[in-house]
Amino acid sequence: MSRASLDKDPQEVAAMFDGVASRYDRANSVMTFGFDRRWRSATARVLDARPGEKVLDLAAGTAVSTSEYARNGAWCLAADFSLGMLRNGVHRAVPMVAADALHLPFADGSFDAATISFGIRNFVDTKAALVEIARVVRPGGRLVICEVSTPTFAPIRFLHAKFLRRATTLLGRFSSSNPDAYTYLAESMAAWPDQRALARIIADAGWAGVEWMNLTFGVVAIHRATKPSL
Template identity: 85%
Template sequence: MSRASLDKDPHEVAAMFDGVSAGYDRANSVMTFGFDRRWRTTTSRVLDARRGERVLDLAAGTGVSTAEYARNGAWCLAADFSLGMLRSGKHRRVPMVAADALHLPFADESFDAATITFGIRNFVDTKAALEEIARVVKPGGRLVICEVSTPTFPPIRFLYRRFILWIMTLLGRFASSNPEAYTYLAESMLAWHDQRSLAQIIANAGWTKVEWLNLTFGVVAIHRAQKPTRRPDHHP
C-alpha cells in the first residue's frame, strides 16, 4: 500500500506510514523549511511536562516529539500504530509502544497529560479518539494538540490552499522514500478542520477549558484542553 485514502482506513494509514518511515523526519523538515522544529518547541512549552509526570505522546511516529517533551524530566511514552515509524525511532532513548488511538492499551487515568503532534488528522474517528484519550488521562490532566490548521490572514490562506498540494508533492518526491504518500498528506491537510471546528470537537468529546494558539499565521495551531475534575461526593 503506497498511499492511504481520505477514508482513513487504519490499516491503509499504518501501511502508508510504514512506507515513509525511513525518511519521514527529514522530509518534514524539508517541506516545512525547518519550521517543524519551532512548532515542536512551542508545543513543548505549552505542554509544560515536568519531572514526575507521565505523558502520553500519541501518534508519536519516530519519537522526535517525545524526546523533545521529555527534556524537563517527565516520563514520556511514544505511542503509534505504525511499527515502521517506531522502528525508525528506536535510536531515541524514549519508551515506545504500538497503540491504536481508538483502543489504547492503558489503564484508566494512567497519565498526567496527553499530546498529539501532527497526527490527529489521520485518526479514523477524531471524537472517539479524544474520548479514549480522556479515559487514560487523570482528572484535571492536560491535552495538547499541535496540528495543521487554517491560516487566518486571507492572502496567506489563499496561497496555502492554492500551492500546498503542489509544493508538498514536489518536495515529497525529492525528500521522501514514498512520494505518493505525501499527496495524501497534503490532501488531508486541506480537508482538515479549522481552529474553531476542532475546538468544538474537543469540547464535544468531554474536555473543558478548550483554547488554541495560532502559529505561523494559523498554518499550524496548538489546541489545549483539560479533563474535568471529579465532583466531590455529596452525602445526605
Template identity: 80%
Template structure:
C-alpha cells in the same frame, strides 16, 4: 507502495507511514522549512511537562517530539500505530509502544497529559479518539494538540490552499520512496477543520477549558484542554 485515502482506513494509514518512516523526519523538516522544530518547542512549552509526571506522546512517529517533551524531566512514552515509524526511532532514548488511538492499551486515569503532534488528522474517528484519550488521562489532566490549521490572514490562506498540494507532491517526489503519501498528507491538510471547529470537536468529546494558539499565521495551531475533575 501504498498511500492512504481520506477515508483514513487505519491499516492503510499504518502501511503508508511504515513505507516512508526511514526518511520522514528529514522530509518533514524540509517541507516545513524547518518550522517543525519551532512548533515542537512551542508545543513543549504549552505542555509544560514536569518531573514526576507521566506523558503519553500519541502518534509520536519516530519519537522526535517525545524527546523534546521529556527534557523537563517527565516520563514520556512514545506510542504509534505504525511499527515502522517506531523502529525508525529506536535510536532515541525514550520508551516506545505500538498502540491504536481508538483502543489504547492503558488503564483509566494513567497519564497526567497526552499530546499529539501533526497526526490527529490521520485518525479514522477524531471525536472517538479524543474520547478514548480522555479515558486514560487523570482528572484535571491535560491534552495538547499541535496540528495543521487555517491561516488567519487571507492572502496567506489563499497561497496556502492554492499551492500546498503542488509543493508537497514535489517534496515527496524528491525525498521519499513513496511520493503518493505526500499527496495524501496535503489532501488531509486541506480537508482538516479550522481552529474553532476543532475546538468544538474536542469539547464534544468531553474535554473542558478548550483554547488554542495560532503559530505561523495559523498554518498550525496548538489546542489545549483539560479533563474535568
C-alpha cells in the same frame, strides 16, 4: 509502497507510514522549510511536561517530539500504530509502544497529560479518539494538540490553498521514499477542520477549557484542554 485514502482505514494509514518511516523526519523538515522544529518547541512549551509527570505522546512517529518533551524530566511514552515509524526511532532514549488511538492499552487515568503532533488528522474517528484519550488521562490532566490549520490572514490563506500544499506534495516527491503518501498528506491537510471546528470536536469529546494558539499565521495551531475533575 502504499498510500492511504481519505477514508483513513487504519491498516492503510499504518502501512503508508511504515513505507515512509525511513525518511519521514528529513522529509518533514524539507516540506516545512524547517518550521517543524519551531512548532515542536512551541508545543513543548505549551505542554510544559514536568519532572515526575507521565505523558502520552500519541501518533509519535519516530519519537522526535517525545524526546523533546522528556528533556525536563517527565516520563514520556511514544505511542504509534506504525511499527515502521517506531522502529526508526529506537535510537531515541524514550519508551515506545504500538497502540491504536481508538483502543489504547492503558488503564483509566494513567497519564498526567496527552499530546498529539501532526497525527490527529490521520485518525479514522477524531471524536472517538479524543474520548479514548480522555479515558487514560487523569481528572485535571491536560491535552495538547499541534496540527495543521487554517491561516487567519486572507493572503496567507490564499497562498496556502493554492501554492503551499502543492509545494508540499512536490517537495515530498523529492525527499520521501513514498511520494504518493505525501499526496494523501496534502489532501488530508485540505480536508481538516479549522481552529474553531476542531475546538468544538474536542469539547464535544468531554474536554473542558478548550483554547488554541495560532502559529505561523495559522498554518499550524496548538489546541489545549483539560479533563474535568471528578
